[in-house]
Amino acid sequence: MYGELQTLGRAVKQVQYRQHRALERHLAAVGTTLAQWDALRAISNARGASARELAATTFQSEQAFGTLANRLVAQGLVERRQGHGRRIEHHLTPTGERVLKEGHRVADEVLASCFAALSAADRAALLDLLRRVLADEGA
Structure with a gap:
């Protein structure tokens, strides 16, 4: 059927898809979407960032x-x-800060559920492996 690398790539995509669906469903309960919460998170992490910088951080085009x-x-x-x-800078309002905080709580719960089958050591190993793959991106 598929080669080992295609199977691995598909498994990574399936896990991501399942995680995104669960986050979308649960973030709706706090009045936001995954894309909105991710943007709030990016703005919080880079206060005063431009749209160009934030687009890159959130994996979107500048127009999107x-x-x-x-x-x-x-x-x-x-x-x-x-x-x-x-330059136009982006900042969270107090309401944005509240939604972000609620989103962090939701994301922690959802991600704990998504990775419940893995031990803490397994999660650390998976994170290390993914970071190694990402570090090799420029090669």
């Missing part, structure tokens, strides 16, 4: 991130501020 950021601004979760020159 701009559309998402517009929705977050309209929902009162993010505000944009004039930065140096033409």
Whole structure:
């Protein structure tokens, strides 16, 4: 059927898909989506970042991130501020901070469930292996 590498690639994709579906379902309970929560997380981790920087961090095109950021601004979760020159910076509002915090709680619960079949040592080993694959990306 498939070779070992294709089977491995498909398994990684299946785990990611299952994780994303579970996160989408549970984040809806706190009034957000996975894409929105991920954007809030990126903005929190890089306060004052530009749309270009945030698009790269969230694996989106600049246009897609701009559309998402517009929705977050309209929902009162993010505000944009004039930065140096033409730069527009993104910051969380207090409501955005609250949604992010609730999303972290939900994500911790969902991810604990997704990886429940693995011991702490197995999870650490998996993380190490994935980091090694990512580090080799430029090779």
